[in-house]
Amino acid sequence: MAWLPITQTMPLYVALEEGLFEEAGLEVELTKFENPNQIVDSLTAGQVEVGAPGTAAGITMLAEAKFPGTFKFFGLQGGATEPQRINDALVTVEDSPIRSFSDLKGKSVGTLPGIQWETITKHLVREAGLDPERDVEVVPLGVSLHIPSVVNGDVDATLSLEPVGSVADDEPGTRRAQVNPAEQYIADPFYSGASVLTTDFIEERPEVARTVVSVLDRATKMINEDFEGHKAVLAEYAALDERQVKVVAQPQLRGFEDLDETDLRSYQALVDVFREEGVLGKDLDVNDYVLTSEDLEQKQ
Known part of the structure; x- marks a missing residue:
């Protein structure tokens, strides 16, 4: 199972810390990445079978367009404005005019x-009335480099996923300049993360696939019911200290059993x-790629 050290991936962390995989009779091999592309690349290459919650939802669909029939998603992660669930933020130094x-x-x-x-960053720049090719320089930065790069002046701002925004807001000298810009300009709720299975995995090991979905759904429910009681896991998996963990914002987490039409419309947005920005070469309907009970039952 591949994962990224962000708040969206909390269901995996909780499942590990609470022993839910062991309880279900599963032994899980984990592969950590700092680059969202690497997770989807490892899935398409058959190196891993599951993209943990927080797998890049947009890249998943780009890969599906290139390699049809590769993925099914069974959960979504992101942010919303009501109730407030923070996913992304524009981070700057405290005295920035931005x-x-x-x-x-x-x-x-x-x-x-x-x-x-x-792509998301360029789209948000465009929605703000600027030209992302001429007016703004977009700089790729690993998760751990966002705050240091802002503080050191390497970049003027970052578009960051949680927990970076919460940490920046708590640290002296940095702040969230804009909360949930993707929710403002793209969709509300907004989902940048997904839980993903390869179709080969579903077909070859259906019972294990069902169990993985069940375990991560259970962990998602536990977090949604008591986020404060479970967020201590971020200290180990997202490399936060105790003080930083206390200020981390709750994400919008949707498990397999939670997904509804609003969620699917948001993912479609x-x-x-990606289609509007010229990155995706054809129209895709996310409804064709959501895991269904029938997908699992028919493989029994």
């Missing part, structure tokens, strides 16, 4: 490496951004 994407003309903005966040 308040939103519209203030980025002539500036540089860091974002996660890979096509997903480069992200996929449509």
Whole structure:
């Protein structure tokens, strides 16, 4: 199972810490990445079978377009405005004049490496009335480099995923300049993360696939019911200290049993951004790629 050290991946962390996989009779081999592209690449190459919650939702659909029939998604992760669930933020130094994407003309903005966040960042720049090719420099930065790069002046701002925004807001000298810009400009709720299975895995090991879905759903429910009681896991898996863990914002987490039409429309809005930005070469309907009970039952 491949994973990224972000808040969206909490269901995996909780499942590991609570022994849910062992309880279900599963032994899980984990592969950690700092670059969202690498997770999807490892899935398409058959190196891993599961993309943990927080797998790049947009890149998943780009890979599906290139290699049809490769993926099914069974959960979504991101943010929302009501109730407030923070996913992304524009991070700057505390005394920066930058308040939103519209203030980025002539500036540089860091974002996660890979096509997903480069595309999202350019789209948000465009929605703010600027030209992402001429007005703003987009700089790829690994998760751990976001705050240091802002503090050191390597970039003027970053578009960052949680927990970076919460940590920046708590640290002296940095702040969230804009909370949930993707929710404002793309969709609300907004999902940049997904839980993903390869179709080969579903076909070859259906019982294990069902169990993985069940375990991660159980962990998702536990977090949604008591986020404060479970967020201590971020200290180990997202490399936060005790003080930072206390300020981390709750994400929007949707498991297999939770997914509804609103969630699917929101995911579709992200996929449509990739089409609009010229990154995706054809229309894709996310409804064709959501895991169903029938997908699992018919393999029994």
